[in-house]
Amino acid sequence: PTGIGATQSELEWAINSYTLVFAGLLFTAGLLGDRIGRKKVLLFGILVFGIGSALAAMSASPGELITWRALMGFGAAFVMPATLAVLMNVFERDEQPKAIGIWAGSVGLGIAIGPITGGLLLEHFWWGSIFLVNVPVVVLALIAMVILVPDSRDPKPGKVDPVGVALSIVGLVLLVYGIIRGGELADFTDTTVLLSIVGGLLVLAGFVWHEKRSSHPAIDITYFRKPAFSAAVAAIALVFFALMGVTFFSAFYLQSVRGYSALQSGLLIVPLAAAQMIFAPRARLVVDRFGARAVCTVGMLLVAAGLACFALFDAGTPVWVLCVVFFVQGTGMAHIMPPVTVAVMQA
Known part of the structure; x- marks a missing residue:
């Protein structure tokens, strides 16, 4: 069999069950990391994500796939906040912008590797292989975390x-x-x-x-009175909104409208990922030269321009135009994510 016979709605929920659980638990997972130790939470999250991936690969029905995708989202929710908390604990304040720049650049690497690997696997193996490939990566990550990552927690977590x-x-x-x-x-x-x-x-x-x-609040609401903090949170939300929207839309546009294969579609996303990888680790140098406000403003304008271009795409838009738009989009994101993440974490 080539698939599990999912309807359009079931396909959407295979994506959305992950998002729903991930978004719902992110805040709580961050709090737990502060209380019981970020390394423990990180290891737990990666392990659950790996188990969810293996089970998703073996799904025999759309309902099973939706369930295991939700389990993957549950694991991922514990990974995301812990990675940044570990970075802030390991690196001194003056080294944090560089570390976060590399972290943001690795997001670009993930954007590049994901669709290309997925495309290759779909061309040569069954659909479940795109989930199964996560398992060896998870095993390697667990070994690296145990050896390399120091544990840390909030020294005064207060009452729950x-x-x-x-x-x-x-x-x-x-x-x-x-x-x-x-x-x-x-x-x-x-x-x-x-x-x-x-x-x-x-x-x-x-x-x-x-x-x-x-x-004993779970979060100190007064943080949001700091304009730098509130603006940075808004900026990072908009960037991820744009990033997820672009990658989700592109898969359907490139395959359903343009007729490209899964692998070809993955390769066309490479300019966005390449820009992210090239510029994100160096964003701190541009911020040092021009200031965070100017750099983020130009970055947001580039992202907005890229999104506006998507409204003009049709079945005959030249491939080089797509590549340029993706690259512009990635360049804008690469100059927003590191400085605003640094602003949030240091606030």
Whole structure:
């Protein structure tokens, strides 16, 4: 058999179950890392992600695939915040911009390797191989983490805030579900979509209200009074919004509209990844020269220009134009992610 007979909706949920769990648990996973040790949480997250990948590869039905993808998202939620926390603990303050630049550059490497490897595997093996290939990578990562990564935790974690944690999970899950459902229906005025999004926003407003009044808040809301912190958080959200949107859209555009194979489509994303890998580790040098505000502003304008170009693509747009747009997009992102991540972490 060549597949498991998933409908369009089931295919979307194979992607979205991961996103939903990942987004809902990110904040809580970060808190747990601070309390019980970031290395422990990182190892746990990678292990769960690897198990989820192996099970996803063996899925016999769309329902199984959606479930195991959710398990992968659960593991990933524990990895993402812990990696940055470890970086901030290992490197001195003046070395942090360089370390975060390399970290952001590695995102570009992942963007490049993922679609190309996926394309190669789909051309030569069955669909489950794109999940199974994660398993040896996870084993290597676990060995490297055990040997190389020092453990750290918040020396004064304070009391647990179970109400705040519960509100954050419910609020984020409702909000993300509403956005996903709106995309699935291509209608953000649908009752289920509006109820989910409004409900999520109301629960998150309740979370903020609770955190302001709590003697041991899960997050100090006063951080958001710092313009540098709030602007950086907004910028990183918009960059990842653009990045995920572009990669998701490109897969359908390049294969369904243009008729390229999975491997060819992966190779066409390389300019975006290459720009990220080339410029992200060097972004701190540009920031030193021109200042973070100017660099991030130009980066955001480049990303916006790239997104605007996507609106003009059709079935006959020359390939070189696609490559240039992807490269411009990657260049913009590479000059935003490192400085804004440094600003958030150092704040």
